[in-house]
Amino acid sequence: xLVVDDEPSFTRMVKLNLEGTGQxxxxxxxxxxxxxxxxREFAPDxxxxxxxxxxxxxxxxxxxxxxxxxxxxxPIIFVSAMVSQQESKRGFFQSGGEHFLAKPVxxxxxxxxxxxxxxxxx
Amino acid sequence: xxxxxxxxxxxxxxxxxxxxxxxxxxCGREYSLESIRYIGELQVxxxxxxxxxxxxxxxxxxxxxxxxxxxxxLLPDRLVEGELPTRIxxxxxxxLKEQSLLHEKTLLQSLLDNIxxxxxxxxxxxxxxxxxxxxxxxxxxxxxxxxxKTDFDLFAExxxxxxxxxxxxxxRTGKPMVAKxxxxxxxxxxxxxxxxxxxxxxxxxxxxxxxxxxSRNVTELKQAQDELSNERTxxxxxxxxxxxxxxxxxxxxRYLVVNKRHAMYLGARDEADVVGKTLYDFFxxxxxxxxxxxxxxxxxxxxxxENIVDYRIRADQSELWLLTSKVPLYDESGKCIGLVxxxxxxxxxxxxxxxLKATIQILEETKLQLIEAEKLKTVGRLAxxxxxxxxxPLNVVSLGVEYxxxxxxxxxxxxxxxxxxxxxxxxxxxxxxxxxxxxxPHKVQMAPANINELITHVSGMMRHNFNEAGIxxxxxxDTEIELVRLDTTKMEQVLINLFLNAxxxxxxxxxxxxxxxxxxxxSAGSNVSSALTELFQIGDKVVVVEVLDTGSGxxxxxxxxxxxxxxxxxxxxxxxxxxLSVTRTIVExxxxxxxxxxxxxxxxxxxxxxxxxxxxxxxxxx
Numbered sequence: 001x002l003v004v005d006d007e008p009s010f011t012r013m014v015k016l017n018l019e020g021t022g023q024x025x026x027x028x029x030x031x032x033x034x035x036x037x038x039x040r041e042f043a044p045d046x047x048x049x050x051x052x053x054x055x056x057x058x059x060x061x062x063x064x065x066x067x068x069x070x071x072x073x074x075p076i077i078f079v080s081a082m083v084s085q086q087e088s089k090r091g092f093f094q095s096g097g098e099h100f101l102a103k104p105v106x107x108x109x110x111x112x113x114x115x116x117x118x119x120x121x122x
Numbered sequence: 123x124x125x126x127x128x129x130x131x132x133x134x135x136x137x138x139x140x141x142x143x144x145x146x147x148x149c150g151r152e153y154s155l156e157s158i159r160y161i162g163e164l165q166v167x168x169x170x171x172x173x174x175x176x177x178x179x180x181x182x183x184x185x186x187x188x189x190x191x192x193x194x195x196l197l198p199d200r201l202v203e204g205e206l207p208t209r210i211x212x213x214x215x216x217x218l219k220e221q222s223l224l225h226e227k228t229l230l231q232s233l234l235d236n237i238x239x240x241x242x243x244x245x246x247x248x249x250x251x252x253x254x255x256x257x258x259x260x261x262x263x264x265x266x267x268x269x270x271k272t273d274f275d276l277f278a279e280x281x282x283x284x285x286x287x288x289x290x291x292x293x294r295t296g297k298p299m300v301a302k303x304x305x306x307x308x309x310x311x312x313x314x315x316x317x318x319x320x321x322x323x324x325x326x327x328x329x330x331x332x333x334x335x336x337s338r339n340v341t342e343l344k345q346a347q348d349e350l351s352n353e354r355t356x357x358x359x360x361x362x363x364x365x366x367x368x369x370x371x372x373x374x375x376r377y378l379v380v381n382k383r384h385a386m387y388l389g390a391r392d393e394a395d396v397v398g399k400t401l402y403d404f405f406x407x408x409x410x411x412x413x414x415x416x417x418x419x420x421x422x423x424x425x426x427x428e429n430i431v432d433y434r435i436r437a438d439q440s441e442l443w444l445l446t447s448k449v450p451l452y453d454e455s456g457k458c459i460g461l462v463x464x465x466x467x468x469x470x471x472x473x474x475x476x477x478l479k480a481t482i483q484i485l486e487e488t489k490l491q492l493i494e495a496e497k498l499k500t501v502g503r504l505a506x507x508x509x510x511x512x513x514x515p516l517n518v519v520s521l522g523v524e525y526x527x528x529x530x531x532x533x534x535x536x537x538x539x540x541x542x543x544x545x546x547x548x549x550x551x552x553x554x555x556x557x558x559x560x561x562x563p564h565k566v567q568m569a570p571a572n573i574n575e576l577i578t579h580v581s582g583m584m585r586h587n588f589n590e591a592g593i594x595x596x597x598x599x600d601t602e603i604e605l606v607r608l609d610t611t612k613m614e615q616v617l618i619n620l621f622l623n624a625x626x627x628x629x630x631x632x633x634x635x636x637x638x639x640x641x642x643x644x645s646a647g648s649n650v651s652s653a654l655t656e657l658f659q660i661g662d663k664v665v666v667v668e669v670l671d672t673g674s675g676x677x678x679x680x681x682x683x684x685x686x687x688x689x690x691x692x693x694x695x696x697x698x699x700x701x702l703s704v705t706r707t708i709v710e711x712x713x714x715x716x717x718x719x720x721x722x723x724x725x726x727x728x729x730x731x732x733x734x735x736x737x738x739x740x741x742x743x744x
Contacts, residue, residue, distance in 0.1 A: 007514060013521035020528050081513040104517035104551055107524045 001114070002039055004029045004061060005050035005079065014048065017107045024114075032056040040070040046118055048101070051080035075121045077101055077113055092116070128156055136161070141214045142169040144196075147179060155184060162191025167221045169193040169213035193217050240316075240339075243323060245332040248272050248289045260339065278307040288320060289333045296322050296330060303340070315344035367444070367465035370451060373421060375400045375414055378460065387444065387465055389437050417448070421458050424450045431468070443472040509554045516554070520547045556583055566612065566711070570605040570736040573613070573665060577636055580617040587621070592631030600639045604735035606665050612708045619705045620669045620729050627673030627727065635670040640735060657715055663735035672726040676718065684718045709733070 001024055003011045011028035018024040027042045029035060032053045039047060047065070051058035058078055065071040081103040092101050092113040099117055101110065123140070125131050136143070143161060147154045154172075161170050172195040174180060180195055193213040196206070234241055240257035244250055250268050258265055261276065273282035281304065288299050298321040307313040320335040361368050367384030371377055380388075380396040388404045390396045401410040401417075420426060426449035434442045448463040523544045530536050581588070581595055588595055624634050643662045658664055676684070685706045702718070709716045714733035721728045 007518070009518045010514065010521075013518050013525065016525045017521055017528075020525055081510045081517075103513045104520050106520060107528075 002044040003048040006053040137166045158188040169217035240337040372460040598637040607736040624671040632672035637668040667731040669729040
């Protein structure tokens, strides 16, 4: 899977935790404008995408991925701190057909979300 | 001396060289006539005696006009022995007597003609017999038109009647009327003021034949006097009725004039109680000396003082503030003879000034509190952004801790440390959530809710604050409590405010009792206030929440003003004074009411919230 977030410490922690489970291979990216290249090359099963990022934000990145054949099939989970209180309390939720994870997120919610989205995609 | 010609006669000062002149009429007609005329016109004290041819000579027509200038005539041919000197000396005596009479008459006439007063003579019937020149001028009438007339012809009836009566009285009694002020009113309405003296007029036999009067026009003087009198009346009216104390002192400091108000300021009974006294009669020695010194300075330097504020305590212990101005008083010659002062009672203004100052201070404090409130509002807005910012790093920490926990198998201390860290991060997360909950804008959303749950939630949230203050929270919550329609966030704010207040009055610890119950409104007559009966109807179910602290309780002022905006018992900077005001607004929004009273059972305050229960019977449940 690919984790795109401008905060290196966050991507590092996600990678450590997820790879620690032994179930995932995690590639991280902190520069959102490289997202398409990396996604095409790495071809992940799922992408965790931060919404608020400098340069290209999560929305733009998602648009560029979904408009290209090589990447358009990859499911995306958006991760954001800027969600409403109720959404934040639920942790993982759907809104407008998209999957969202509210920050701060714990390992259990994270894994649950990934499994949910992957099983829905297959 | 023998003089032969008229020219020679003219060259002499006759009076100094002789007492009598014998004129020989036989010297020629023209010469005789010229000589008599010349000597007669001189009107000197020299007797003129004609020496005639016969007794008939002087009867001639030609001498008729000059004959009165002759004192005697002699017929030289018929003189007997010794007759001449006798006749001459008789003529001289007659001449001198005549001369003196003439002189006296001239003087009298001169007096009559030149005196600036009107002089008149009247007969027994008060008819004018003679008037002087000045009277003709004053009345604009000639001597001829006045003589024979009475006052009734000259003046209006009233004055004429008075004058007539006066004159008849004088004639009857022989007593003069001295210096009577009379108003002479004329027929055309104009008038003069005259000062008149009238005396009886007597003939040789001392019989009263009429009156003589002298009248001086004093109209201007009278008008000036009247003006002065008016001015004096005006001044007295002003002094008597002025809303200020007015006083005049002489050079020695004695009160000459004082009005009632100033007498009052001095603590005297009335004006009479002050006049003639000095400051020493009204003030303690030192005080009198001080003011007296200031007065002397004013008179010495002839420089007044303006608006000096004086403070005194009256006999009844009330305070008196006076604004006093004093100016030197001069006499006509410009010499300073005392001072005039005016004192204005400004006690009310001083009191108002004091109140104003206090009000301004309160306003200043309120302004500071407003600034403080504005700052808090800003902080509230910032809190949301800050909380979001904190979420990211917190997430890094929490994920890191989770990873560490999964990786570490021992020793136990290490595991404990990681577990503590995870709990700490969770608590931090919880705080962030609560802060966001509290500060995020909310629409008012009323929904039935259990107030007990809300109380438990908020008191749990503030657990730390209670612990820190050493406050024990005692819950006495009615488990059967009715639901209340409320906006959770807003009611949370109410509870937080109440709890924070309780903490602030129990800084050294105490017990906070939280009590809930459902009651049913009973009939009026039970202990219900009018505000209650307006809000709730008899039979309505009401949810009561009581927050009881064990602080020092409320002062009377606190009870009255506690819900006023910006009223705070806390120091500036510790509280805005808005808490309870906002609290009441929120409670009223819920159709409820809030009261703050002292506890009856124990020292401390009791806040009582009454909210309508959300039952179909409640008028507010729809």
